[in-house]
Amino acid sequence: xxxxxxxxxxxxxxxxxxxxxxxxxxxxxxxxxxxxxxxxxxxxxxxxxxxxxxxxxxxxxxxxxxxxxxxxxxxxxxxxxxxxxxxxxxxxxxxxxxxxxxxxxxxxxxxxxxxxxxxxxxxxxxxxxxxxxxxxxxxxxxxxxxxxxxxxxxxxxxx
Numbered sequence: 001x002x003x004x005x006x007x008x009x010x011x012x013x014x015x016x017x018x019x020x021x022x023x024x025x026x027x028x029x030x031x032x033x034x035x036x037x038x039x040x041x042x043x044x045x046x047x048x049x050x051x052x053x054x055x056x057x058x059x060x061x062x063x064x065x066x067x068x069x070x071x072x073x074x075x076x077x078x079x080x081x082x083x084x085x086x087x088x089x090x091x092x093x094x095x096x097x098x099x100x101x102x103x104x105x106x107x108x109x110x111x112x113x114x115x116x117x118x119x120x121x122x123x124x125x126x127x128x129x130x131x132x133x134x135x136x137x138x139x140x141x142x143x144x145x146x147x148x149x150x151x152x153x154x155x156x157x158x159x
Contacts, residue, residue: 052109067130
């Protein structure tokens with residue numbers, strides 16, 4: 001770890017200057033002492049997982065649902081799951097009288113955002129899910145793709 005003294009600095013910095021050093025040197029607070037790291041920290045990649053169900057598969061989905069939700073709760077605790085929801089078939093209204101929103105007959109698949117070091121680990125998580133092993137998701141149509149994180153991602157709260 002390096003320690004640098006930042007002084008007013010107005011000219012352009014070299015493109016080879018590490019970001020942490022650039023920030024410290026460009027701070028216009030005279031004599032500000034700041035610990036610097038020469039390594040860059042990066043967030044773990046995010047993956048969006050699109051997992052459509054086999055057609056007319058609500059009964060199978062509901063029969064293994066609790067195991068799926070238990071695994072999802074563990075993923076949430078560990079930070080591996082950022083977001084997850086069932087999606088509806090286009091032909092079904094989003095609100096049907098007398099039915100809980102999470103048990104509509106039109107549930108047609110799942111969408112999740114997962115955080116793992118590699119896409120192979122994201123795929124491994126999907127393939128370990130009870131919806132995969134229990135025959136809910138259409139394995140030929142499941143897609144896992146890396147998505148780009150944005151600075152606001154850490155502050156988004158989805159209920």
